[in-house]
Amino acid sequence: MANTYALTRHLPILAWGRTYSRTAAINDLTAAVIVTIMLIPQSLAYAMLAGLPPEAGLYASIVPILLYSIFGTSRSLAVGPVAVVSLMTAATLADVTQTIDVGYATAALSLAGLSGLILLAMGVLRMGFIANFLSHPVISGFITASGILIAMSQIKHVLGIKAHGHTMPDLLESILSHASDTNLLTLAIGAGAIAFLFWVRKGLRPALIRMGLRPGAADFATKAGPVLAVVATTLLAWHFDLAQTGVQIVGAVPQSLPPFTLPNVSTDLLAALFGPAALISIIGFVESISVAQTLATKKRQRIDPDQELIGLGAANIGASLTGGFPVTGGFSRSVVNFDAGAETPAAGALTAIGLAVAAVFLTPLIYFLPKATLAATIIVAVLSLVDLKTLRESWAYSKRDFGAVAITVVLTLGLGVELGVVAGVMLSLLIVLFDTSRPHIAEVGMIKGTEHFRNILRHDVVTDPSVLTLRIDQSLYFANARFLEDHIYNRIIDDTDIKHVVLMCSAVNEIDLSALETLELINVRLKELGIDLSLSEVKGPVMDRLQRGGLLKHLTGRVYLSQFAAFCALRGQADKVSDLAQPGSA
Amino acid sequence: MANTYALTRHLPILAWGRTYSRTAAINDLTAAVIVTIMLIPQSLAYAMLAGLPPEAGLYASIVPILLYSIFGTSRSLAVGPVAVVSLMTAATLADVTQTIDVGYATAALSLAGLSGLILLAMGVLRMGFIANFLSHPVISGFITASGILIAMSQIKHVLGIKAHGHTMPDLLESILSHASDTNLLTLAIGAGAIAFLFWVRKGLRPALIRMGLRPGAADFATKAGPVLAVVATTLLAWHFDLAQTGVQIVGAVPQSLPPFTLPNVSTDLLAALFGPAALISIIGFVESISVAQTLATKKRQRIDPDQELIGLGAANIGASLTGGFPVTGGFSRSVVNFDAGAETPAAGALTAIGLAVAAVFLTPLIYFLPKATLAATIIVAVLSLVDLKTLRESWAYSKRDFGAVAITVVLTLGLGVELGVVAGVMLSLLIVLFDTSRPHIAEVGMIKGTEHFRNILRHDVVTDPSVLTLRIDQSLYFANARFLEDHIYNRIIDDTDIKHVVLMCSAVNEIDLSALETLELINVRLKELGIDLSLSEVKGPVMDRLQRGGLLKHLTGRVYLSQFAAFCALRGQADKVSDLAQPGSA
Structure with missing residues (x-):
């Protein structure tokens, strides 16, 4: 059967030839x-x-x-x-x-x-x-x-x-x-x-x-x-x-x-x-x-x-x-x-x-x-x-x-x-590269009474001056890694209240090696400024891959299962939500 | 001032030269x-x-x-x-x-x-x-x-x-x-x-x-x-x-x-x-x-x-x-x-x-x-x-x-x-193109008691045999438009119960002209099979652009503000939720 199928697949004439009619x-x-x-x-x-x-x-x-x-x-x-x-x-x-x-x-x-x-x-x-x-x-x-x-x-x-x-x-x-x-x-x-x-x-x-x-x-x-x-x-x-x-x-x-x-x-x-x-x-x-x-x-x-x-x-x-x-x-x-x-x-x-x-x-x-x-x-x-x-x-x-x-x-x-x-x-x-090289990055806060985080520019949300949460609406790869880096530095350069940066990764389907290296660099530079870096809502396949890179070993903050968990923890209630941290193999 | 700034910007020597010290x-x-x-x-x-x-x-x-x-x-x-x-x-x-x-x-x-x-x-x-x-x-x-x-x-x-x-x-x-x-x-x-x-x-x-x-x-x-x-x-x-x-x-x-x-x-x-x-x-x-x-x-x-x-x-x-x-x-x-x-x-x-x-x-x-x-x-x-x-x-x-x-x-x-x-x-x-050319497409259903729609393979959800809802986890553009087309045809080809197809666009940041043409083609072909096509959760900028193309004029279904609205309407309660349809300028 399998052989007949393969033969028909590569010699389509066998399919229509067998049933060829006078009409x-x-x-x-x-x-x-x-x-x-x-x-x-x-x-x-x-x-x-x-x-x-x-x-x-x-x-x-x-x-x-x-x-x-x-x-x-x-x-x-x-x-x-x-x-x-x-x-x-x-x-x-x-x-x-x-x-x-x-x-x-x-x-x-x-x-x-x-x-x-x-x-x-x-x-x-x-x-x-x-x-x-x-x-x-x-x-x-x-x-x-x-x-x-x-x-x-x-x-x-x-x-x-x-x-x-x-x-x-x-x-x-x-x-x-x-x-x-x-x-x-x-x-x-x-x-x-x-x-x-x-x-x-x-x-x-x-x-x-x-x-x-x-x-x-x-x-x-x-x-x-x-x-x-x-x-x-x-x-x-x-x-x-x-x-x-x-x-x-x-x-x-x-x-x-x-x-x-x-x-x-x-x-x-x-x-x-x-x-x-x-x-x-x-x-x-x-x-x-x-x-x-x-x-x-x-x-x-x-x-x-x-x-x-x-x-x-x-x-x-x-x-x-x-x-x-x-x-x-x-x-x-x-x-x-x-x-x-x-x-x-x-x-x-x-x-x-x-x-x-x-x-x-x-x-x-x-x-x-x-x-x-x-x-x-x-x-x-x-x-x-x-x-x-x-x-x-x-x-x-x-x-x-x-x-x-x-x-x-x-x-x-x-x-x-x-x-x-x-x-x-x-x-x-180039148009595709250019498009994806400037991803939409939204600063988000919590909608009161919910566990949802939305763009602070469009919604009435709760934020904390010491916590900067950025939602990245694109996979991270070589063409946009530098953009993210610049975006973060420009945001924190004059805001000395910020002590924690959280990258919300719900829309990140992929992190390639270039982006990983950039994240490691961001982690190091933020550390020099006394700011820790955390991730939240990292997708399963992305997390699997991150385990194999060096970032998680040196990460100054943590990887949180949900943005809500991250926000609660970083607002100073770390003891209450420690169980919300994302397990390594999530 | 502006002139001085421009000059310093293009002749950085003016910036450090003025304060040059003996040390x-x-x-x-x-x-x-x-x-x-x-x-x-x-x-x-x-x-x-x-x-x-x-x-x-x-x-x-x-x-x-x-x-x-x-x-x-x-x-x-x-x-x-x-x-x-x-x-x-x-x-x-x-x-x-x-x-x-x-x-x-x-x-x-x-x-x-x-x-x-x-x-x-x-x-x-x-x-x-x-x-x-x-x-x-x-x-x-x-x-x-x-x-x-x-x-x-x-x-x-x-x-x-x-x-x-x-x-x-x-x-x-x-x-x-x-x-x-x-x-x-x-x-x-x-x-x-x-x-x-x-x-x-x-x-x-x-x-x-x-x-x-x-x-x-x-x-x-x-x-x-x-x-x-x-x-x-x-x-x-x-x-x-x-x-x-x-x-x-x-x-x-x-x-x-x-x-x-x-x-x-x-x-x-x-x-x-x-x-x-x-x-x-x-x-x-x-x-x-x-x-x-x-x-x-x-x-x-x-x-x-x-x-x-x-x-x-x-x-x-x-x-x-x-x-x-x-x-x-x-x-x-x-x-x-x-x-x-x-x-x-x-x-x-x-x-x-x-x-x-x-x-x-x-x-x-x-x-x-x-x-x-x-x-x-x-x-x-x-x-x-x-x-x-x-x-x-x-x-x-x-x-x-x-x-x-x-x-x-x-x-x-x-x-x-x-x-x-x-x-x-x-x-x-080519690696980027190849990556994005096979986007993740999840068939979704409603999580009971909520208005959330999640992957039917990972969650216990409510579905309707006449409604096929696909969530597309990527912007649509020339390199993946055909993939979507094939994916839809392969899904419906043997399932005669399906009367409505909904594309949930919450993760679609962009639809280029190639993808628009493909959507028009999908619309026409589904129509020939007696199936209507709807969209849900289309982002504002994407919607603005769709208004300028031909798709919306010929769309056999509607554009719904939320997936919940789409699901309610298409399950046969159209009268109750007609007010949920997405207004043209959303």
């Missing part, structure tokens, strides 16, 4: 046809975005989908090249191939392979929780900025000029300095395709529904928009032989199934790719798991993040061995797959077959496809990544969260995707 | 003589450690001390070259001068200047709190590993061989591969000096006291040990002309006051130095402020961290303009200064004069000084940085803190100082 098969097949049609132009376009030949996009959509359908836990996720990961791939490869003598396409294989191994390792180490450590505002800001960068990077294809760069300033400068080379025919095709695709998105669906089409069919027609643009502009380019007038076309694409390829595994290259591969893995994983989770919830299915890492890892290793580049679960293709009624990962496998057929038979037909058309499909697709809603909401909700989004956007645009996301993550961590 | 002057002069004698060999040695000519060490100890005595707030801190910062300087310059065409000494000036500007900027921006963000275990591990690396880096001078490297494996390999070139005379001098200096530290002081010397005088003799070693080995090298037999000597040192120098400010160089300069600044600041704070507390003086940044910034800019390299407040020299009775920063100024005299008149005398002697003084000095106590204590106190120390030590030894400290800091942040 499910029909639904999966329908979804596969729709997704295949949508994926052909998208795969070619993302390969271009990654700086690779178009066929790499098709290859990256075939074996990875198959492997994911075996190892992944989502029933609707469609794995393949996606915009943000393709952009990160382009930025990485442009960098690495400048300093290391390796082919661009070979480096892409190495990047996918390394990324696959990192994902697999994270899966085996059960590190799926790591996705939680990226804050929503940071991800949203990063994706928004990436969308803008991607759109910018495609403008050169729409204008028919040469330009390069992976940051906003570089791209702008490069585009402006080459703008005079604009090929007007290319611009006409590119701008026309953009306008058409926008209209398809905004105007076509309502129009079709008004004309009496079922919403499902209208949706399908909308998704087929890019294919229509591809077919129309390819025919134009072929008929008028536009390549002669300088319009860039895709050109010869090999007619072949995904080839077997071996990535370059030289130490230099792998060392240079490791950091970017880790970033691409994490960003890809976060994007993929968010989509998978959203779709699973709608059908009350469950996603296992650790197994997802293994599925994505296998997919990327597959990509590296079959002429691809880094892949992940994509938002738009997965939603299309889901909406089209895919019930199991078999839909993905069928899509893979559809794309394999396309790779073998349809590639000659895209010889005349203008690159401007592909650029147009990318531009229209990624502008939906731009998320102004989060910016607006975060502005209303919290200026700090807004700051995190805004800074991530600005840094990603200004410094590129890699530095941008790293800076965003650092920033969100 | 203070005598005490300062005594301290200055002792510190000067100690600093001469130390300055030469640390310059060698940084890879610079010996005079740079003297220069770096003159103007920086003067500037610090004007702008700094500590009355005992002695600023100059220190071991760890010198090591970081060497590692940075070795790197940078390989890729950028700039002289080593010139790059050192730029590094000091840039570091000074960074410190100044941090001071102006009042970022002194940043020192709190480095955990004690990480700093301790970093310093320990640096001590070991420094000692290793000096072994080549003791053996009289060539070797290089800034990590443990590189240094070991390099030393072993050149070990056969060992110069035996050099080794004799180096090993002899090390043995002598160890004996001075451990054996001389007690011996002198037994012989009837006052402890103060015995201490002074102990501090003079390195000078004795320098004099003795210099005489040996001169008398036997050891340089002829291959013993490396210091050689000609210019007789001069600190020269006026201009750092190289090419963009390439500054860009390459920025990261290392920031690291050196922060590490130097942390070291310096810890020493300053320790000494100030002993005399009940106060240190202003922001003004300290300005003082250290001025010192480093001074170093960059007068032939020096990065400096900071050093532990051993400051303690000597303090113990010798220094009362004001004037002691530092007098030390600077002493060193200036040495730079002009004594430099010819060190021509024959063997480098092995300097290496010996470094090795003996830095071994006191190795802090096994923290390793032992952290092992006893918390395996996690121990892990942070141990990993920082290993990474610093293995990857070098820069990556080591960055990795250590990252690690300590």
Whole structure:
């Protein structure tokens, strides 16, 4: 039993494969046809975005989908090249191939392979929780900025000029300095395709529904928009032989199934790719798991993040061995797959077959496809990544969260995707540190007639001039230990009545070694001033740990079970309440 | 008045300068003589450690001390070259001068200047709190590993061989591969000096006291040990002309006051130095402020961290303009200064004069000084940085803190100082994130006869099968929002009795945008399952913020002022307690 369970857990295909029905098969097949049609132009376009030949996009959509359908836990996720990961791939490869003598396409294989191994390792180490450590505002800001960068990077294809760069300033400068080379025919095709695709998105669906089409069919027609643009502009380019007038076309694409390829595994290259591969893995994983989770919830299915890492890892290793580049679960293709009624990962496998057929038979037909058309499909697709809603909401909700989004956007645009996301993550961590580094510390007194102690600023309480009681509303750790120290010294420096300081620890869930050392220091310094230090309401696990440190041995006061006991004892009634002192093992 | 205050705050010299007495002057002069004698060999040695000519060490100890005595707030801190910062300087310059065409000494000036500007900027921006963000275990591990690396880096001078490297494996390999070139005379001098200096530290002081010397005088003799070693080995090298037999000597040192120098400010160089300069600044600041704070507390003086940044910034800019390299407040020299009775920063100024005299008149005398002697003084000095106590204590106190120390030590030894400290800091942040990412969530019920709600696992409480109440013992933010989500789903998935979920927020100090979005999602998903979501005991500031987000508009339940009110209402007595619902602005 246990073995079967473990096997099913790591090979989810065994779970759904056993009960696969005819209805499910029909639904999966329908979804596969729709997704295949949508994926052909998208795969070619993302390969271009990654700086690779178009066929790499098709290859990256075939074996990875198959492997994911075996190892992944989502029933609707469609794995393949996606915009943000393709952009990160382009930025990485442009960098690495400048300093290391390796082919661009070979480096892409190495990047996918390394990324696959990192994902697999994270899966085996059960590190799926790591996705939680990226804050929503940071991800949203990063994706928004990436969308803008991607759109910018495609403008050169729409204008028919040469330009390069992976940051906003570089791209702008490069585009402006080459703008005079604009090929007007290319611009006409590119701008026309953009306008058409926008209209398809905004105007076509309502129009079709008004004309009496079922919403499902209208949706399908909308998704087929890019294919229509591809077919129309390819025919134009072929008929008028536009390549002669300088319009860039895709050109010869090999007619072949995904080839077997071996990535370059030289130490230099792998060392240079490791950091970017880790970033691409994490960003890809976060994007993929968010989509998978959203779709699973709608059908009350469950996603296992650790197994997802293994599925994505296998997919990327597959990509590296079959002429691809880094892949992940994509938002738009997965939603299309889901909406089209895919019930199991078999839909993905069928899509893979559809794309394999396309790779073998349809590639000659895209010889005349203008690159401007592909650029147009990318531009229209990624502008939906731009998320102004989060910016607006975060502005209303919290200026700090807004700051995190805004800074991530600005840094990603200004410094590129890699530095941008790293800076965003650092920033969100710093915000947390900063928040917890100035904990709320309340001076408390006893509410008359009760045993409760509350903030003296908000309640009418009994206090004793010789006893200073501070309630610390946060765990104590390195980032706030010094704050506590300063707070205590500042409070007692001019108040010579104080003879006893009590730290009320009811909200202290943790005391780390730095904080322990600080408490020891506070204890010593107060002793020099003739003041003793006591603790009250220390939680069990914290007390257990304190036993192992040196503080309790030297503590000038005592540890009291309750604040009430501490207050009674220190007011001068020590004899009456000695039994209230907290036993060592409390 | 306000102006005078501001002026005194930024020019602390005005505060102590006005009341400077004759006694203070005598005490300062005594301290200055002792510190000067100690600093001469130390300055030469640390310059060698940084890879610079010996005079740079003297220069770096003159103007920086003067500037610090004007702008700094500590009355005992002695600023100059220190071991760890010198090591970081060497590692940075070795790197940078390989890729950028700039002289080593010139790059050192730029590094000091840039570091000074960074410190100044941090001071102006009042970022002194940043020192709190480095955990004690990480700093301790970093310093320990640096001590070991420094000692290793000096072994080549003791053996009289060539070797290089800034990590443990590189240094070991390099030393072993050149070990056969060992110069035996050099080794004799180096090993002899090390043995002598160890004996001075451990054996001389007690011996002198037994012989009837006052402890103060015995201490002074102990501090003079390195000078004795320098004099003795210099005489040996001169008398036997050891340089002829291959013993490396210091050689000609210019007789001069600190020269006026201009750092190289090419963009390439500054860009390459920025990261290392920031690291050196922060590490130097942390070291310096810890020493300053320790000494100030002993005399009940106060240190202003922001003004300290300005003082250290001025010192480093001074170093960059007068032939020096990065400096900071050093532990051993400051303690000597303090113990010798220094009362004001004037002691530092007098030390600077002493060193200036040495730079002009004594430099010819060190021509024959063997480098092995300097290496010996470094090795003996830095071994006191190795802090096994923290390793032992952290092992006893918390395996996690121990892990942070141990990993920082290993990474610093293995990857070098820069990556080591960055990795250590990252690690300590990850530990905090990881800690708070799995908050304690208790299912609570009402203690009979009270209005208190406690953990159902620890107390005998009243519950209602239709009401699930969870108390969250942590602020909600991006790193733990998903954990809460999963926790709730897992709890309700098989319990169809539950109709109401209440989140008791008494310990929630903060809800960030990520957590807000998660709460909205939980609200929606519970609604789909026919369960409503309520909140209770939401703190005022958190409530204020929730008003600005979208959650409250869509919340299927209510926000209750107290958990008691929530429990009464949801048990089916809604009519009786409707007045207990929390008003919007609570």
